Amino acid sequence: MKSPAPRPDDRAVPPQRLTIKDIAARAGVSIGSVSYALNGRPGVSEATRLRVLTVAEELGWVPDNAARRLAGAQTDTVGLVLPQGTAKSLGVAPWFMEFIGGVATVLAEAGYGMMMQVVAGLDAELDVYRKWSRGRLVDGVILVDLRADDPRIEAVRTLGLPAVVAGPPEVADGLTCVWTNDGAAAQEAVRYLAALGHRDIARVSGPADIVHVKIRQRATEETAAELGLRIRTWHTDYSVESGRRATREILLSTPRPTAILYDDDLGAVTGLAVARELNFRVPEDVSLLAWDDSNLCQTTFPPLSAMSHDVLGYGAHLTRRLLEVLAGAPPASHEDVTPRITPRASTAPPS
Amino acid sequence: MKSPAPRPDDRAVPPQRLTIKDIAARAGVSIGSVSYALNGRPGVSEATRLRVLTVAEELGWVPDNAARRLAGAQTDTVGLVLPQGTAKSLGVAPWFMEFIGGVATVLAEAGYGMMMQVVAGLDAELDVYRKWSRGRLVDGVILVDLRADDPRIEAVRTLGLPAVVAGPPEVADGLTCVWTNDGAAAQEAVRYLAALGHRDIARVSGPADIVHVKIRQRATEETAAELGLRIRTWHTDYSVESGRRATREILLSTPRPTAILYDDDLGAVTGLAVARELNFRVPEDVSLLAWDDSNLCQTTFPPLSAMSHDVLGYGAHLTRRLLEVLAGAPPASHEDVTPRITPRASTAPPS
DNA sequence: ACTCCCAACTGAAGCGCTTAATTGACGCCG
């Protein structure tokens, strides 16, 4: 034991960390001044600030996020949790993925990081928020797929964790939110089908307790009633299998609806395959209308008519609002663009 | 100015942070012991450890990740960067999304977090690794979509940033890697089509500089030569539009190939639509074979034959290896399961 | 009975950064 044995885990470790101390020395000022200069805070002259910035650049200094946080600064990271279901069939949840794309792009531009976590259920999700908040891992979070009386609202509030809600103000309960007018969109969808001459419409929808599902359902039914149409709803859990089953049931029911209005786009794509499988022609025998218009709708034949909604833009919008909240903006409700009908070849008058 | 004005940004902040000091006081030991107990390190008796853990649980203590990192502990976070292209068409990149699902699930189970970032290009990506590494934001990263002589390998090495590579050892250059035998799979695909009687095969492939594209290309061509088949390759950038164009060109070329082998599944789905658009019957007029078998392949009619590969499982495997590396495992190369043909209705003998 | 040893525990030094408090230097006013 004459020479100290090397520690077992000393794999390539950068010789020594470059800190503001090094910058201070090189620029000939104190570390305090360096910090002020680097953060654009008053207390240093422009000349000094410039010098410090130059030195930092030259040396290739990167702030130690951990130290910065500890000392009370922001994390510059935002959190987003994925429901487990989404992860399981992640490849086929175009909505979620485009949404993430929008979020991630805005965050990257703002120099923010993004933490993601999949959770098995609501309790796990609440735990994650606690861990993120108390562990100083994120500055704020984005809440999606809101349910009625969603416990997450209360949870982030008591944690003091800034958040924005993807949903209407009724459910955001005072938190900042961004929402689309799904009621108006559902109305447009029904009117569109009615104008084509459809009198018996089926609706394939998600779980009944999700807020946007409820809103669309209500608007759909009201509009149908107004126009004297028959409307029936099938609920799915957004999985491929349940979507397939719903469409099959619809197409084999009597009287058979002449149009199907979906709550997502993957469901509609699946529905199209089922229709062909059962030898129904689209749109001659049955019209199909998707919701959320990912590229998927254009990769089918015939291409699917859809209630188009720029999901990527929606994610981006939401994220910008979150950044505002982090900057101290008071809670507010923001309306995003209303989904609009994009007619393609999957809808036509009933024969 | 008699009473100090409240700071403008004092939105609901938890009164005071719960620290190990509180636990120490409550458990009647020093903070050092608390740290040892909490981290399962030797130096405390079982009795004390238990007491500390109980108190921590009761108080609902959550470790301050920032402090922990600063003091030298691990981050318990892993990073993954998304190429921008993926983000743009994120909803239609099933491979990537399933992959993320696998990664995220394993990380969640291990109590790790996941940082994600979209980047515009390679330089930006290298910057991200620097920021993550030097900023102590992640413990390690996963590298995907390797190119020949990929500069990222060298970058993470000089940063001392632990990483695992999604690709064969030839490109991992000494880093831990997990790979699938795409050569063998490509061979199987060609043999399968040949066995059905196809003599003229088209291949729709990704950018030529991606390693797995090259490998598959080579194996495909060799096998074709061996069997005396004609094979031609069209390169796309994996976008829907370029995939559509490739299939159209193939179907309108003379002599017209009787089978198309795709490099992904989205491309095959798109191809199916193009075929129908141009009034070709599948599989009577042309057989379609997808690669990477996401649920998408089963949502079409006819359902697509595919080279099945459990992408979610691949992501999970890779992540487990990364965790091993973080735990100190030496670099190693691991082979994942080879993609296997899953025949469905989109392939048949040429008519 | 006395040392020696080791397990159990404590104390204190940082980790790299932010920021309140403090000091110095300078110019301006009465």
Next chain:
DNA sequence: CGGCGTCAATTAAGCGCTTCAGTTGGGAGT
């Protein structure tokens, strides 16, 4: 010319945790 306000810059006190160097207090060994 003394006093004072301003601005630039420094000093030093943490942030909550890990960890290393000590310190204690029993046994075991002889």
